[in-house]
Amino acid sequence: AIEGYIEANSCCRTYYFFCSSSFEGVFVDEALQHKQRQLDVQIEENMLKREHFLSQIRDFFTVVDEDGDGTISLNEVSEMMSDPSLSAYFAVLGFQTNDARKLFDLLDVDGSGSIGSTEFLQGCENITGLARGIDLHVALLELRRLRATAKRTLAAVSDCDTSAMDRFSRLVSP
Numbered sequence: 001a002i003e004g005y006i007e008a009n010s011c012c013r014t015y016y017f018f019c020s021s022s023f024e025g026v027f028v029d030e031a032l033q034h035k036q037r038q039l040d041v042q043i044e045e046n047m048l049k050r051e052h053f054l055s056q057i058r059d060f061f062t063v064v065d066e067d068g069d070g071t072i073s074l075n076e077v078s079e080m081m082s083d084p085s086l087s088a089y090f091a092v093l094g095f096q097t098n099d100a101r102k103l104f105d106l107l108d109v110d111g112s113g114s115i116g117s118t119e120f121l122q123g124c125e126n127i128t129g130l131a132r133g134i135d136l137h138v139a140l141l142e143l144r145r146l147r148a149t150a151k152r153t154l155a156a157v158s159d160c161d162t163s164a165m166d167r168f169s170r171l172v173s174p
Contacts, residue, residue: 050125057124060089061117071114077104095128 064080065072078100080086087098095103107115107123115123 053128054121054125057121058117061120071116072107072120073114074100074104077107077115095124 061072063086064076066076066079080090081098081100081103104115106127107120109119109123
């Protein structure tokens with residue numbers, strides 16, 4: 001009788017373990033699938049928001065580009081900033097600035113004196129919102145590299161003999 005009880009108890013434990021493991025496996029699998037679906041929805045929403053934002057920025061670029069040459073000048077940025085409806089629209093897009101020169105300098109990445117549509121789109125996308133952690137780390141890395149380059153240059157210059165420095169000074173002097 002005891003042997004039958006032990007065997008039945010063992011079978012019940014095995015069955016219970018099997019069922020609970022199966023249920024746990026199904027539950028975990030369902031939870032993982034649900035999390036993946038949520039992630040997919042978030043990615044799609046972010047992509048749609050980004051495309052909508054870029055579409056608005058393209059339209060805004062067209063309005064600000066008064067002469068239709070495909071670029072924006074400092075003068076056009078200044079006029080946009082002085083126009084209450086355009087500057088309000090720009091603020092709605094997430095840009096909080098009233099300094100046309102600073103904005104122009106931020107967007108004119110190549111220093112050409114005009115802002116093309118690609119520069120404008122990329123610049124606007126980069127300067128909206130708060131700085132991300134990666135942006136700050138990239139800036140710090142660039143500063144470290146610049147500092148190291150400046151130290152190497154300074155060391156090389158200080159190692160030069162004075163006659164070489166004199167010749168160099170004469171070459172670059174007006």
